[in-house]
Amino acid sequence: MPTLRIDRDIQIPDSLRVARARSAPQFGPRVLFFSGGSALNGISRRLKRLTHNSVHLVTPFDSGGSSRILREAFDMPAVGDLRSRLMALADESVLGQPEIYALFTHRLPAAGDATELRHEVMRLRSGVHPLLAAIAPPMQQLIRAELSAFFDRVPDRFDYRNASIGNLIIAGGYLARGRGLEQALFMMSKMVDVRGTVRALVDDTLHMGVELADGRRILSQRLLSGKESPPIDSPVIRLFLTDGTAELPPAQVPLPERNHALIVGADVICYPPGSLYSSVAVNLVPAGVGRSVAGRTVAKVYLPALGNDPEAFGHDLSDQIDALLRPLRQDAGEDLPAVRFLTHVLCDVSVPAATCAEASERHGIPVIRxxxxxxxxxxxxxxxxxxxxxSLG
Incomplete structure (x- = not known):
C-alpha cells in the first residue's frame, strides 16, 4: 500500500481512517477545495458519506450557459456552479428534502416557446405547479417568496430556455437580501441539508481574464473554455480578474475574512480536477489566498484533470503546476518554495512515469502515480x- 509523508507517514487509502469517517461523518476531516465546474460533483457525492465537513470555495466568475443570462439580467455573480455543488452535497436520503431537491435540480427545456416557459415559472411562483405543490409549508412559502423577488425584478425579455429553477431561486434570494450572495446560499443549503460548506470565493461581480502567449487577451470564461467558442490555440501565460473592461489588481479583490478562516482551519487542501484556469487557478488570484494557504502545515494536493482540457493547451504537467503556483506566489512571495503551497501531486497511472518525474524534479514536490x-x-x-x-486528514 503506498504511503505519503506530510509530517507523518500516511497510508493511502488508510482503511482505519476511512472506516472511522464512514461510521461518524459528522466528525470527518475538513477537506477544502478550490473549485468550480462540475468535475468535482461525483467526488463530492461520495465524500459526503465520509465527512460532513468538506469546504468548497467556488468561483463565481463563470460567464457561460444559463449563468450568463442571469449575470446579464441582474449584474450579479455566477451561481450555477454554486447551486450544482450544493446539490451534490445535499442529503439525498429519505431523511432529507427530496421534494425540494427535485425542485432545485429542475431545468426548463432548452427549446420552447418563451411565453410558455415564463408561464411555467409563474405557476411555480403561485404554488400550483406540481413541484411546488409537493413541498409542505412553511418551506413552500419561503421558496415562493424567493421566486417573487426574482419576478419583481426580472426583465420582460428574460430568456428562460434551459434555465435552472435552483438558479432562479438563488437569484431571487440574492436580490431580496440586498444583493447578498452569502445569505442566499446559506438559505438554500439549509433547505436541502447540505453535508458541507459551499461558499463563493468572493461576492464580487467580476470575470476572469487571461493573456495568451501570442499576445491576445481574453476577458471572459466562456471565450476560453472552448464550449461556446473555438478552443484556444496558444498557451495561457497569465491569469487575472477583470470587471469586464479592465484588469483589476488582486489587491482590489481581497479574500473575505470568513473564507480566510475556512482555509486556515482546513485539515486538507485540494486543487481538484476541472478546467485548469476557469475552475481551479482563478480561485487562487484574490489577495490573501496565497498567504492563507502558505500558512497551513497540512496536506495540499493537486489532482490534475484527466483527458483533454482545452484550457491547458500547450501545458505539460509541470506547466499545470506552474499555473497554480503563479498566483499563490504572487500573493505570498515569489521566493517561497513550491511545497509551501503544494505538498503532493496525485496522478493516475495513465500519466507517464517520466512526465511525473520531470514535474517532481522541477518543482521539488512528490508526484505520485x-x-x-x-x-x-x-x-x-x-x-x-x-x-x-x-486519509490525508
Whole structure:
C-alpha cells in the first residue's frame, strides 16, 4: 500500500481512517477545495458519506450557459456552479428534502416557446405547479417568496430556455437580501441539508481574464473554455480578474475574512480536477489566498484533470503546476518554495512515469502515480479519491 509523508507517514487509502469517517461523518476531516465546474460533483457525492465537513470555495466568475443570462439580467455573480455543488452535497436520503431537491435540480427545456416557459415559472411562483405543490409549508412559502423577488425584478425579455429553477431561486434570494450572495446560499443549503460548506470565493461581480502567449487577451470564461467558442490555440501565460473592461489588481479583490478562516482551519487542501484556469487557478488570484494557504502545515494536493482540457493547451504537467503556483506566489512571495503551497501531486497511472518525474524534479514536490481513474480512464473513480482525501486528514 503506498504511503505519503506530510509530517507523518500516511497510508493511502488508510482503511482505519476511512472506516472511522464512514461510521461518524459528522466528525470527518475538513477537506477544502478550490473549485468550480462540475468535475468535482461525483467526488463530492461520495465524500459526503465520509465527512460532513468538506469546504468548497467556488468561483463565481463563470460567464457561460444559463449563468450568463442571469449575470446579464441582474449584474450579479455566477451561481450555477454554486447551486450544482450544493446539490451534490445535499442529503439525498429519505431523511432529507427530496421534494425540494427535485425542485432545485429542475431545468426548463432548452427549446420552447418563451411565453410558455415564463408561464411555467409563474405557476411555480403561485404554488400550483406540481413541484411546488409537493413541498409542505412553511418551506413552500419561503421558496415562493424567493421566486417573487426574482419576478419583481426580472426583465420582460428574460430568456428562460434551459434555465435552472435552483438558479432562479438563488437569484431571487440574492436580490431580496440586498444583493447578498452569502445569505442566499446559506438559505438554500439549509433547505436541502447540505453535508458541507459551499461558499463563493468572493461576492464580487467580476470575470476572469487571461493573456495568451501570442499576445491576445481574453476577458471572459466562456471565450476560453472552448464550449461556446473555438478552443484556444496558444498557451495561457497569465491569469487575472477583470470587471469586464479592465484588469483589476488582486489587491482590489481581497479574500473575505470568513473564507480566510475556512482555509486556515482546513485539515486538507485540494486543487481538484476541472478546467485548469476557469475552475481551479482563478480561485487562487484574490489577495490573501496565497498567504492563507502558505500558512497551513497540512496536506495540499493537486489532482490534475484527466483527458483533454482545452484550457491547458500547450501545458505539460509541470506547466499545470506552474499555473497554480503563479498566483499563490504572487500573493505570498515569489521566493517561497513550491511545497509551501503544494505538498503532493496525485496522478493516475495513465500519466507517464517520466512526465511525473520531470514535474517532481522541477518543482521539488512528490508526484505520485496511483490507480485513480475509473474504467473509461476519462474521470477519477470518486470512491477512491474520496477515501484518499479522508486519509490525508
Amino acid at each position: 496511483l490507480p485513480l481513474a475509473r474504467g473509461d480512464g476519462l474521470k477519477y473513480d470518486p470512491e477512491t479519491v474520496a477515501e484518499i482525501l479522508v
